[in-house]
Amino acid sequence: MPRVLLVLLVVVLSACDGGPQAAAPPPQEPGETAVGHYCGMQVTEHPGPKGQIFRRSDPAHPFWFTSVRDAIAFTLLPEEPKDISVIYVNDMGRARNWQHPEPGTWIEAHAAWFVIGSARRGGMGAPEVVPFGSPEAAEAFVGAEGGRVVRFAAVPPDYVLGSASGEEPR
Numbered sequence: 001m002p003r004v005l006l007v008l009l010v011v012v013l014s015a016c017d018g019g020p021q022a023a024a025p026p027p028q029e030p031g032e033t034a035v036g037h038y039c040g041m042q043v044t045e046h047p048g049p050k051g052q053i054f055r056r057s058d059p060a061h062p063f064w065f066t067s068v069r070d071a072i073a074f075t076l077l078p079e080e081p082k083d084i085s086v087i088y089v090n091d092m093g094r095a096r097n098w099q100h101p102e103p104g105t106w107i108e109a110h111a112a113w114f115v116i117g118s119a120r121r122g123g124m125g126a127p128e129v130v131p132f133g134s135p136e137a138a139e140a141f142v143g144a145e146g147g148r149v150v151r152f153a154a155v156p157p158d159y160v161l162g163s164a165s166g167e168e169p170r
Contacts (some may be wrong), residue, residue, distance in 0.1 A: 024086035025059045027052060027106035036066040037074065039124060047099045048122035049090035049131055051109070056083045067123030068131055071109070072152075073160045092130050093137030107131060110152045113138040116159050118147030129155055 028034075030050065034043040043050050043064045051071025052062035065071040068089045074080050075087070087109035095101035098120070112131040115138050122128030130147075132138040138149045 022056070022059070022085075024108075025054050025062075027088040028062055029103045030064060034064040036070065036123070037063045038070050039066055041066065044100065046123040048120065048128050049092050049095070049101060050123070051090075052088045052106075054085045054087075055081055056085045057081075059085060062088075065123070067126065068109075068114070068129045069122060069126060069160050072129055072155055076157050076161060089131040091133040091137075092141070093132040093134060107133050113149050113151065114155055115141050115145070115147040115149055116155060118142070118145040120145050127159075129160065 030043040030052075032042065032044075035041065036043055036046070043066050046066040049068045051065035051068045053065070053071060053074060054062050063074065065074065071087060071089060075084065088106040089109050089112060090101040090105045091107040091112065092098070092101065092105075095105045109131065112133060113135045115130040115132070116127075118128070118130060118141065120128055120130060122130075130138075130141060130145075132141065135149060141147075142149060
């Protein structure tokens with residue numbers, strides 16, 4: 001009898017915390033209906049790396065971003081939904097075309113290395129947070145374009161939410 005109660009207790013407790021989490025949806029490729037969450041323009045019409053964010057409440061439809069900077073801003077703004085299941089960004093170390101990163105170059109944002117403060121501009125002509133799948137690719141980009149390498153959690157909020165000049169806070 002106690003063993004049955006223990007099993008029942010485990011089942012009840014797992015139901016209380018939502019149970020096992022569903023696997024994150026895979027990245028999608030932007031098509032004609034992929035419109036930037038903030039600018040309302042087609043994602044594919046903008047240069048540089050893009051972002052997509054999936055919510056647990058709607059795993060079939062990502063929020064699209066014309067820049068990685070905007071995707072990170074989404075995570076910082078208090079008025080935006082917080083039930084994020086996954087964030088994908090273009091791995092610019094695998095992309096051969098800055099203007100239009102190729103299909104299949106997506107990487108989960110928390111696994112990426114980001115270059116901030118470089119000379120490259122993204123989506124709306126603003127300074128970009130440029131993602132890479134390896135620290136070596138990020139450092140090579142810094143050698144060519146300037147800036148510095150940080151991880152997702154270390155991207156300064158002022159860099160993505162501050163002025164469009166992209167100057168780093170001192």
